[in-house]
Amino acid sequence: MATLYVILLTLHNINRWLVLLAGMWTLFRGFSGLSSGRAYTAADRRPVVAFVGTVSLQLVLGLLLFGFMGAQNMPVFAGARSSFQWEHLGLGVLAAVFATLASALSKRATGNPARFRAMTIWTVLSLVVALAGIPWWRPLLRFFNL
Template identity: 30%
Template sequence: MLLVHSILRWAVLLTGIWAVIRAYKGVSGKTPFTAADNKAGLFFMIACDIQLLVGIILFFTSPLVGAARADMGAAMKDSVLRLFTVEHESLAIAAIALVHIGKSKVKKATDAVKKHKLALNFYSIAMILIIIMVAMIMTKGQRGWI
């Protein structure tokens, strides 16, 4: 499951970049909100949701996280254990919530400019959190670039 989670990271990053680029082009070019713009946000949300499901499975089956949850006091003093039991999950939930909120607000907006602005704002902030999360894993977790 860890390998699947690592590979899915790229799907999240790529779909997120796609969604942000489409939103940026829409804002800067004042173009209509098209089906492709909608699909970019939808695929970003789906990739995040699949990644969340795999992450939840890992959270409850990982021996590392299991050991940390057994003694949370000690885990909070260890930066790697804290990363995998609290920090990573908190950032992931916040990022995925932003994607969902953004997708919902975009769907409800009536004008194309507003849709693109909402998508750009919510998806960009989510992507920043995701990039921070990936960077934390790369530096503290030392899991490699798979």
């Protein structure tokens, strides 16, 4: 049981960096599309799909950890403010909602600027919320003890 917890926690920790990388990739494509006025293509769609996928995976891993251990028994929050595990959960859900909106609204928008704008705005909001929810006092790469 403890081994499954460590595996899930390690995957959750590593995936955090994939979320941030996919988010930065999405912002790069979004800002460059807005500034250049070019057409929105499949190459612009890929990063936002990767971003929503990594954020969704992060949420699933987090919910598995939360359900597996229970909010009161999670050792990763030992020493933290007592409410942080609930803030972490809420911010994770909100980041996933914003990432999903980045994908859905950029897909549905009409016109290239509107697509880039939706993609960029909702990704920025998702990343800000995600960054606020990361427990930065923990190891940056738990598996490698960094």
